[in-house]
Amino acid sequence: MLRSDIPPDAPIGVFDSGMGGLTVVRAIKERMPSERIIYFGDTAHLPYGDKSAEAIRHYAQTIAAFLVDKGVKALVIACNTASAVAYPLLHERYAQQLPVVNVIHPLVESLRRQNPHKVGIIGTKLTIKSGIYPKLIRQYLPDVEVVSMATPLLVPIIEEGYIHHRISDVVLHEYLQNPTLQGIDTLLLACTHYAVIRDEIQTLLPHVRVLDSAVPTAEYLEEILRERNMLYGGDTPSGEDEYYVSDYTRTFERMSRYFLGQTIALRLMDLWRNESLPFEADTGCG
Numbered sequence: 001m002l003r004s005d006i007p008p009d010a011p012i013g014v015f016d017s018g019m020g021g022l023t024v025v026r027a028i029k030e031r032m033p034s035e036r037i038i039y040f041g042d043t044a045h046l047p048y049g050d051k052s053a054e055a056i057r058h059y060a061q062t063i064a065a066f067l068v069d070k071g072v073k074a075l076v077i078a079c080n081t082a083s084a085v086a087y088p089l090l091h092e093r094y095a096q097q098l099p100v101v102n103v104i105h106p107l108v109e110s111l112r113r114q115n116p117h118k119v120g121i122i123g124t125k126l127t128i129k130s131g132i133y134p135k136l137i138r139q140y141l142p143d144v145e146v147v148s149m150a151t152p153l154l155v156p157i158i159e160e161g162y163i164h165h166r167i168s169d170v171v172l173h174e175y176l177q178n179p180t181l182q183g184i185d186t187l188l189l190a191c192t193h194y195a196v197i198r199d200e201i202q203t204l205l206p207h208v209r210v211l212d213s214a215v216p217t218a219e220y221l222e223e224i225l226r227e228r229n230m231l232y233g234g235d236t237p238s239g240e241d242e243y244y245v246s247d248y249t250r251t252f253e254r255m256s257r258y259f260l261g262q263t264i265a266l267r268l269m270d271l272w273r274n275e276s277l278p279f280e281a282d283t284g285c286g
């Protein structure tokens with residue numbers, strides 16, 4: 001049984017290691033503009049993809065507890081890496097209370113509708129190492145050939161704002177020409193950051209279907225909230241969105257405007273020291 005005392009005007013909790021999850025927030029806001037968002041970008045621990053599964057589970061649990069304490073009505077793990085290694089844990093801990101949504105199942109579900117023959121997957125080292133995508137795809141589409149490749153340079157490049165830039169161009173060329181990906185008809189962007197450079201990827205692979213998890217996750221979330229009568233019916237959001245980061249970076253603030261088409265007032269929240277600092281405490285190294 002779901003906890004019934006969470007009101008439909010409660011916010012939706014979303015988290016990622018950094019700004020990649022904002023691609024999911026954007027898709028949520030496009031579909032459900034009156035829903036309120038509480039976002040956490042764990043910039044102090046970015047990138048997640050190079051860390052151990054144990055470390056990511058620890059971070060994900062702490063962030064989820066913070067968001068649930070804030071009274072969210074759903075938890076969206078807007079990070080493939082955390083979805084790959086921490087979803088079962090968060091699901092077990094919170095699914096009785098509220099919907100827990102990851103970004104992997106909705107993307108695989110959207111792949112099922114495409115009738116692919118050879119699917120390439122790019123993501124962080126940990127997501128690729130987890131083997132979760134090939135496992136799920138083979139379960140639903142046993143005849144499809146699946147190849148995977150870790151592309152660890154992309155997250156730092158995106159977080160540093162090198163989008164539509166010669167740096168992203170060189171790195172993407174190098175990755176996408178890798179023989180592993182030869183002959184694919186579909187490419188899954190198994191990292192929420194990559195949705196930001198989707199058009200660059202599409203330009204380099206004009207004949208390949210490029211899919212990311214932002215819209216499928218927003219669609220799935222809407223469906224599940226509707227099923228449970230938890231969609232907020234108001235015309236405008238019931239309050240301000242809140243965006244937290246565990247470490248301040250100037251690029252995040254600058255790029256988030258580009259991601260969401262609006263200025264975000266970032267709040268610094270070091271969950272691991274259990275204290276909230278005002279932004280004036282900027283260390284100047286962002």
Ligand code: DGL
Nearest residue numbers: 020047048049080081192
């Ligand atoms: N957006 C995260 C993902 O989807 C990035 C992971 C990282 O920080 O390396 O996996």
